[in-house]
Amino acid sequence: MTPLFSAPGPDPEPGPLRPGRKLGPIAVTVGSSHRAWLEPIRERYLSSGRTLSDLSFGVLLAKSKLSELLRGVGHYPRWEVIHRLAEELGIPGWPLHRLWKQAALDAGKSKDWVERSTENTVTIAPAGPPLEHGALRSIVAEGYRRYAGVFLPDQARDAAIEDTFAILWLSFGDALASPDTRRYAWEILRATVKAKADHRDRRPLLSEAAFDTVALRAQTSPEGEMAQLAESMELFAAISRLPEVQLDVMVLRRLCGFSAEKVSDLLGIPLASVRSNERHAERFLEDTIELPPPTGGTTP
Structure with missing residues (x-):
């Protein structure tokens, strides 16, 4: 059967090499809901060709702290930091925020903490996903449910x-x-x-x-x-x-x-x-x- 959406052609090229120390793996202690948003961010970073030093200027976070964030080490990050990181990497904010919020609650953060963490960011508008995404959802949603x-x-x-x-x-x-x-x-x-x-x-x-x-x-x-x-x-x-x-x-x-x-x-x-x-x-x-x-x- 012909795939609903297919992408024929050669495998994508590997991400560009970057100077400096290689980003370490995600910590084994990171839970599944935290991984749900952390893994796409890491993949976008690794394919971007940018360095941690470069990215840290836009995110306003020390390189060492940014490395910890991308490995899931240390304190659970506030949304305002993830929001800046998403803007730097061109990641859509609305689905990322949903996953970040769920992971924050799973990590034991209160609803008040979640609200305070977002108060310094621009209101997130639920911009629509790609058309193909919406088409796929309309076809499979009932089966998934x-x-x-x-x-x-x-x-x-x-x-x-x-x-x-x-x-x-x-x-x-x-x-x-x-x-x-x-x-x-x-x-x-x-x-x-x-x-x-x-x-x-x-x-x-x-x-x-x-x-x-x-x-x-x-x-x-x-x-x-x-x-x-x-x-x-x-x-x-x-x-x-x-x-x-x-x-x-x-x-x-x-x-x-x-x-x-x-x-x-x-x-x-x-x-x-x-x-x-x-x-x-x-x-x-x-x-x-x-x-x-x-x-x-x-x-x-």
Whole structure:
């Protein structure tokens, strides 16, 4: 299937060399929400050809402190600093601010601290993302919402989706340069959902889906609902042990009821790959539990 947005041609050229000490890696203590905005900023800096010394004049921050900021070391940065950095690097402010704010709250900063941190900056206008970004969102948003809802309650689900499209906006140049923009976007969604989901043995829990499967809604008696719930929980536990792509395929096919063609569109992988991953996943599940018949799979 032809990618929705593709960027044929050779791989992009590596970023220009710069004098001075190489920027160190992101600290291992940096959380997922902090990484969500820090990684796009680092990528923009590394591809810009600018040096820390040069950048520090515009950001009004010592070179050593700027290096710490770009590695996630030290105190969580105030928005006014990130705002200046975004202007210097030509990064859109609105999606960056959303991700920065969420990470600040996750880091234990109060809402008052967040407000004080932004009081010296110009009001951020939510300028529109690239047209291709909006087109992709209009096509995949419902599928993303239903997938995320398998792992997360409503409020966390909606936040995960908004974070996904904010991250995609910040890195949309890389998305367009990738083999398939849909695949690039899906991997952002998966990582964002997994970061917010509850885990057991490093596997995301699917328990929220137990109350929203087609089979469960079809039960009319309390006894039938309880039996189906027990079966669903067993199925969800088994699905959570699948490799990532197989898990995605089974969640979208079994729990969301999407057709194989729609799953191919959402994941950005060939239809043959969807069917192959589904067959492998079914064999594993059949060896693990008594697999119920499919509950749908015809949703366009």
